[in-house]
Amino acid sequence: MRPAVLNPLFASITALPGVGPKVEKLFRRIVGRDRDDVPRVIDLLFHMPTGSIDRRARPRLRDVVPGTVATVAVTVERHRVPPPGRSRAPYLIYASDGTGDLVIAYFNARRDYLEKLLPVGARRYVSGTVALYDGMLQMAHPDRVVAESELETLPLIEPVYPLTEGLTANQVRRAIEAALTKLPAPPEWQDAAFLARSGFPSFGAALQRVHRPAEPGDVLAGSPAWSRLAYDEFLAGQLALMLVRAHMRRASGRCTEGDGRLRARIVAALPYTLTPSQSRALGDIAADLAGPERMLRLLQGDVGSGKTVVALLACAAAIEAGRQAAVMAPTEILARQHLKTIAPLAEATGIRFGVLTGRERGRERADTLDKLARGEIDLLVGTHALFQAEVAFSDLALAVVDEQHRFGVHQRLALAQKGRAVDVLVMTATPIPRTLVLTYFGDMDVSELREKPAGRKPIDTRAIPLERLDDVIAAVGRALGEGRRIYWVCPLVEESETTDLAAAEARFRALKQIFGDAADLVHGRMKGAEKDKAMARFAAGETGLLVATTVIEVGVDVPEASVMVIEHAERFGLAQLHQLRGRIGRGAARSTCLLLYKAPLGEAAKARLAIMRETEDGFRIAEEDLKLRGEGDVLGTRQSGMPGFRVARIEAHGALLQTARDDAALILARDPELKSPRGEALRTLLYLFERDEAVRLLRAG
Numbered sequence: 081m082r083p084a085v086l087n088p089l090f091a092s093i094t095a096l097p098g099v100g101p102k103v104e105k106l107f108r109r110i111v112g113r114d115r116d117d118v119p120r121v122i123d124l125l126f127h128m129p130t131g132s133i134d135r136r137a138r139p140r141l142r143d144v145v146p147g148t149v150a151t152v153a154v155t156v157e158r159h160r161v162p163p164p165g166r167s168r169a170p171y172l173i174y175a176s177d178g179t180g181d182l183v184i185a186y187f188n189a190r191r192d193y194l195e196k197l198l199p200v201g202a203r204r205y206v207s208g209t210v211a212l213y214d215g216m217l218q219m220a221h222p223d224r225v226v227a228e229s230e231l232e233t234l235p236l237i238e239p240v241y242p243l244t245e246g247l248t249a250n251q252v253r254r255a256i257e258a259a260l261t262k263l264p265a266p267p268e269w270q271d272a273a274f275l276a277r278s279g280f281p282s283f284g285a286a287l288q289r290v291h292r293p294a295e296p297g298d299v300l301a302g303s304p305a306w307s308r309l310a311y312d313e314f315l316a317g318q319l320a321l322m323l324v325r326a327h328m329r330r331a332s333g334r335c336t337e338g339d340g341r342l343r344a345r346i347v348a349a350l351p352y353t354l355t356p357s358q359s360r361a362l363g364d365i366a367a368d369l370a371g372p373e374r375m376l377r378l379l380q381g382d383v384g385s386g387k388t389v390v391a392l393l394a395c396a397a398a399i400e401a402g403r404q405a406a407v408m409a410p411t412e413i414l415a416r417q418h419l420k421t422i423a424p425l426a427e428a429t430g431i432r433f434g435v436l437t438g439r440e441r442g443r444e445r446a447d448t449l450d451k452l453a454r455g456e457i458d459l460l461v462g463t464h465a466l467f468q469a470e471v472a473f474s475d476l477a478l479a480v481v482d483e484q485h486r487f488g489v490h491q492r493l494a495l496a497q498k499g500r501a502v503d504v505l506v507m508t509a510t511p512i513p514r515t516l517v518l519t520y521f522g523d524m525d526v527s528e529l530r531e532k533p534a535g536r537k538p539i540d541t542r543a544i545p546l547e548r549l550d551d552v553i554a555a556v557g558r559a560l561g562e563g564r565r566i567y568w569v570c571p572l573v574e575e576s577e578t579t580d581l582a583a584a585e586a587r588f589r590a591l592k593q594i595f596g597d598a599a600d601l602v603h604g605r606m607k608g609a610e611k612d613k614a615m616a617r618f619a620a621g622e623t624g625l626l627v628a629t630t631v632i633e634v635g636v637d638v639p640e641a642s643v644m645v646i647e648h649a650e651r652f653g654l655a656q657l658h659q660l661r662g663r664i665g666r667g668a669a670r671s672t673c674l675l676l677y678k679a680p681l682g683e684a685a686k687a688r689l690a691i692m693r694e695t696e697d698g699f700r701i702a703e704e705d706l707k708l709r710g711e712g713d714v715l716g717t718r719q720s721g722m723p724g725f726r727v728a729r730i731e732a733h734g735a736l737l738q739t740a741r742d743d744a745a746l747i748l749a750r751d752p753e754l755k756s757p758r759g760e761a762l763r764t765l766l767y768l769f770e771r772d773e774a775v776r777l778l779r780a781g
């Protein structure tokens with residue numbers, strides 16, 4: 081049970097004043113949990129600022145620097161209501177402070193509201209960006225207007241948050257303010273001497289500091305306050321990993337030893353031979369399965385390195401032993417992709433397989449669950465729908481979790497608990513430098529697929545400025561004429577989803593004008609079935625040019641695709657560029673990747689594109705990525721930066737990870753059951769960061 085002291089933090093945000101169901105929907109989009117989950121107070125508190133507005137400048141009007149944020153004390157002189165019939169004209173309010181004049185402008189304003197806010201003759205403090213307009217100082221839509229008596233409520237440093245369309249900065253700030261009032265005072269879980277040495281405040285004080293900064297520096301990730309929160313998150317994560325690991329080791333495994341007959345049939349059905357590293361990985365896995373300890377192994381391999389077939393062969397080993405296996409993918413598309421690879425091989429071998437995602441419903445779903453429970457399905461492929469409570473296996477031996485950084489420890493664990501002593505194989509497509517594997521994944525055995533399958537040709541990668549778009553389109557036309565298949569990727573970031581989506585659709589329309597029905601579109605807002613259809617048309621060669629937002633990043637496999645245009649390549653992070661490019665160069669044809677960028681390039685973006693031209697080695701790219709992080713505006717850091725972390729940022733806090741790891745090991749060595757007073761406080765920490773599955777393991781002993 082979660083300690084009661086934390087309950088206010090896990091209440092829905094609709095419990096906060098001013099947050100109704102309508103706004104709640106918008107908050108779902110920014111606080112970084114699943115869209116179907118109702119955001120809670122804690123999610124708001126972990127919604128970290130991206131910067132701040134400094135309102136401390138209090139110049140007289142004659143000293144105001146146009147273009148800056150200022151807080152000025154003025155007397156309201158008169159209102160000028162827009163003339164009737166010209167509703168687009170601004171509502172103007174003239175004010176002065178004796179040294180100069182200020183025009184305050186509102187568009188689409190309500191008169192009664194403004195007359196109350198800024199009554200003629202009153203003295204008001206107004207704060208916002210001052211501009212020079214028609215030779216006059218003007219402030220359009222001041223951020224803040226307060227009377228002298230309320231001056232104390234005016235925050236001098238105001239945090240700025242990531243927003244989403246329809247949600248204003250003030251709404252977000254007010255909600256976070258309200259959330260701060262719910263902060264409990266839990267017992268301190270960190271070591272007092274460590275806190276003093278690091279200059280870290282308490283958990284509550286740290287959150288207050290970040291959201292009510294006293295200095296602009298307080299909202300930077302490297303500040304003591306934010307670092308304290310990141311350290312809390314790391315420590316919770318490391319403790320959970322170690323507890324899970326200890327538990328899995330303790331619950332001794334079962335020996336699952338197949339006779340090799342299914343594996344032999346699959347290998348015989350493959351149109352290629354396994355690479356040496358695939359064979360080695362399989363050997364490791366088979367040995368783990370056969371051994372008495374539970375397997376906890378990470379299979380790392382670049383995009384296209386052939387992890388799926390390794391996963392299938394691992395499953396076959398378990399099935400040979402008369403038991404069941406499951407493969408869980410992070411997205412619907414990826415689950416279908418795995419199924420596409422697995423289905424023909426499974427059929428050829430007599431493996432009975434089923435699929436379970438959010439899309440299977442009704443009879444079909446009931447039927448699958450039924451067969452699964454009776455042991456009439458050997459292999460189940462799906463999404464996180466696999467670990468819903470109703471899903472019961474007859475005898476699950478192996479869970480393969482294709483992680484791609486999207487699942488956390490508790491999902492792995494949930495699936496592992498669907499059977500007795502389930503062996504777990506985690507796959508990741510993002511090569512992670514070895515030094516970081518431990519900290520991301522905990523103490524796991526690692527198999528790497530380092531060489532590309534035979535027959536792959538290097539990808540010709542070029543960087544081209546957007547001014548040469550016409551040349552690129554002409555080249556795409558030629559490639560289409562040769563029957564090649566082309567991805568055209570447009571960026572889509574959640575923060576600016578609407579405009580990005582509009583840009584992608586506009587690009588699609590423009591290309592469709594030129595190439596007609598050969599062009600198609602796929603993006604994340606489309607319905608699952610529509611997405612699949614578009615993908616299927618492309619895979620079948622019915623369309624040749626697929627405009628896509630980054631939804632295709634995860635695991636789409638069309639070996640015939642041999643050209644990729646990445647628009648606004650400068651906005652993507654290295655890891656993501658690498659993942660995207662991995663979608664081509666899979667077939668026999670020579671592939672080309674065109675990185676279309678908007679000039680001028682910043683230093684970091686220039687370096688990223690140069691590395692992309694230089695190498696295809698995912699491990700090398702991952703290392704360069706680590707070095708470059710924190711410079712420039714990297715798209716997709718949320719996914720690829722610190723998987724599974726909400727508060728921590730790798731560029732600012734990476735160094736704290738190792739400390740947290742050592743700390744966690746020491747804590748558990750001294751107090752393995754977390755029973756001391758500090759241990760109790762640490763349990764609260766685990767609940768706070770929702771690593772509480774680990775606490776349950778402690779109970780189960």
Ligand code: ADP
Pocket residue numbers: 352353354355358381382383384385386387388389509533534637639666
């Ligand atoms: P990953 O999941 O690691 O990104 P996949 O498992 O999807 O990669 O494999 C990518 C492609 O390579 C698939 O089309 C697969 O059939 C093919 N493939 C896998 N192993 C080999 C191999 N040893 N030789 C040639 N092709 C292979």
Ligand code: MG
Pocket residue numbers: 384387388635
């Ligand atoms: Mg794959």
